[in-house]
Amino acid sequence: MIETSTVPEILSRARKLIDQGLHRAIDSLSMELRPLASYHLGWTDEQGRKIDGDQGKGIRPALAVLSAEAVGKPAEAGVLGAIAIELVHDFSLIHDDVIDNDVERRHRQTVWALFGTGQAIILGDALNALAMRIVLDPALVGIRMAKETDSRSLAAAAKCLADATASMISGQALDMAFEHLTEIDVAGCLAMEAGKTGALLGCASSIGAILAGAEEAQITALERYGIELGMAFQAVDDVLGIWGDPSATGKQTFSDLRQHKKTLPVAIALTSKSKHVSELSKLLTEEEINEFDIERLAGLIEECGGKEAALTEAKHRFESALNVLKKVDLEPNAKNELVALAHFIIDRKF
């Protein structure tokens, strides 16, 4: 009899599994960087005092752990990958906050806002290097891999991580370029989002299977599931970035529009056949946009079908993620939990 855990149980179990290794990883940083990493992770406040802060949902580590179980191995086989993914994710958040000039994350000051740009750059770099180091040398965080995990599996996991990091960076570069463009198409926007969000979720969803020495077909399917899920998540995030309730998102109203982000709803609206497209284009080119125009902009994007089509895209990507899982031989319980996680990621407050 299979008993599928609830999402909070899945997430909390993954958190517990990575806890010791993640602490050891952070402890291996130099004295100067450790308090900054600990602050970012929500373990300490700006004075270095222990707190019970918001550590994020931990979806990526949960995916990594489940991906090992999905191929019939114990969750522990995925823990190394889960820690590495978490570190790469943190590195990307810390650098993105500098790049996007964001002063707040999870209702706290961002690292650069509190400690300065230089410190945020170096901390991100350190977490990135740390992720690669531990995957190539698990003993560094006291993880003893199963005997059958050879250097081939570790090299493959490291490659998964490096490739995903590279794709994520390309996506971020494209995202930045879009801020200065008004002519963008849907395909370009989807490519950007596949990189920015899909790649790391794809790696998270397969790195445990890679470390567990799974078959190629299983690894490919799990990675695809993660990429599709990432794109579904991003499409929802794009809608929230414009129409989300500030009290739920923790961001300003119309936040993405204020930052000149050209996300999926904007790309869809711009390439629609609506009579409003030219007005939309014009408003998007304005360097400084007032409150009245920003509301008008959001309204135009909706009228051009951007909101609805983005949500439809999210739905399709979500279904596609689940379909991939159906077609491959995976351990049923872990598969159910991957489905549950997918639902959780997509069902967010508007």
Next chain:
Amino acid sequence: MIETSTVPEILSRARKLIDQGLHRAIDSLSMELRPLASYHLGWTDEQGRKIDGDQGKGIRPALAVLSAEAVGKPAEAGVLGAIAIELVHDFSLIHDDVIDNDVERRHRQTVWALFGTGQAIILGDALNALAMRIVLDPALVGIRMAKETDSRSLAAAAKCLADATASMISGQALDMAFEHLTEIDVAGCLAMEAGKTGALLGCASSIGAILAGAEEAQITALERYGIELGMAFQAVDDVLGIWGDPSATGKQTFSDLRQHKKTLPVAIALTSKSKHVSELSKLLTEEEINEFDIERLAGLIEECGGKEAALTEAKHRFESALNVLKKVDLEPNAKNELVALAHFIIDRKF
């Protein structure tokens, strides 16, 4: 009969060996990042037009190639490592320039000064990820490794790179912390410089041997040679950073003192028994320092023996690097070229 090449020949041969692979690596970057990388590398100007720019001396790639030859393998065996090391070095320069607020490098505007901080952060991240990717997947740059190069060697090379990157970052973090400290000791300063400069030169000097599947004793010795050489280089650089001739260094007079850098001569002077130490300490705490005081500061450091002792340290490290080479079995011609490179690195204009 052994014929040792001259240093310009060694450097130019390494440049030629990595040229195609490095271009392929940069070509694999996304459209947005490629022109920035190409600008940084001195291949194009700020408009993207091809130029014959200053590409740096290329000491690190030369070391990597020689380290393969030193263990009796063809230079080609080290090319993959040479390209990866060059990319990591470039990543570190690009991020360091942001952190140190340096607007000029090799007589051209730095990436952040020309394209903005965000672009410089993302470009550095991209080059770092690229370095890891190609080491784990040489086919990406069209390099076919020798049949005996298995994933174990690639994983070991990747680990060498990730470990060196992590040490370099720790060193940089310590360097930044020193800017706000007046009480630093020589041991701490040497540890900082071992990380900041030694680690990557250690990796450069051994990665070719690692890829060539050399014996542990050879790899360890070559790495040690590189670390000692790096520390010798850094000690000379520290002296140049204070007393160097601006026309030769391309930097302002007393450049490091203006930036509050606590380099080796400063650490040595501060811990000396000279009667000038208290005046020195006092001057170092001044936030804004005038031209008169800065000259006085340089004079005090010299009087406290900082300059002479730093040069002695450089000499010892240099000798230690050569001694390491003497004690291990290496191919004589490559060994001679490593000695020639060591001389070249240390003999710089004051």
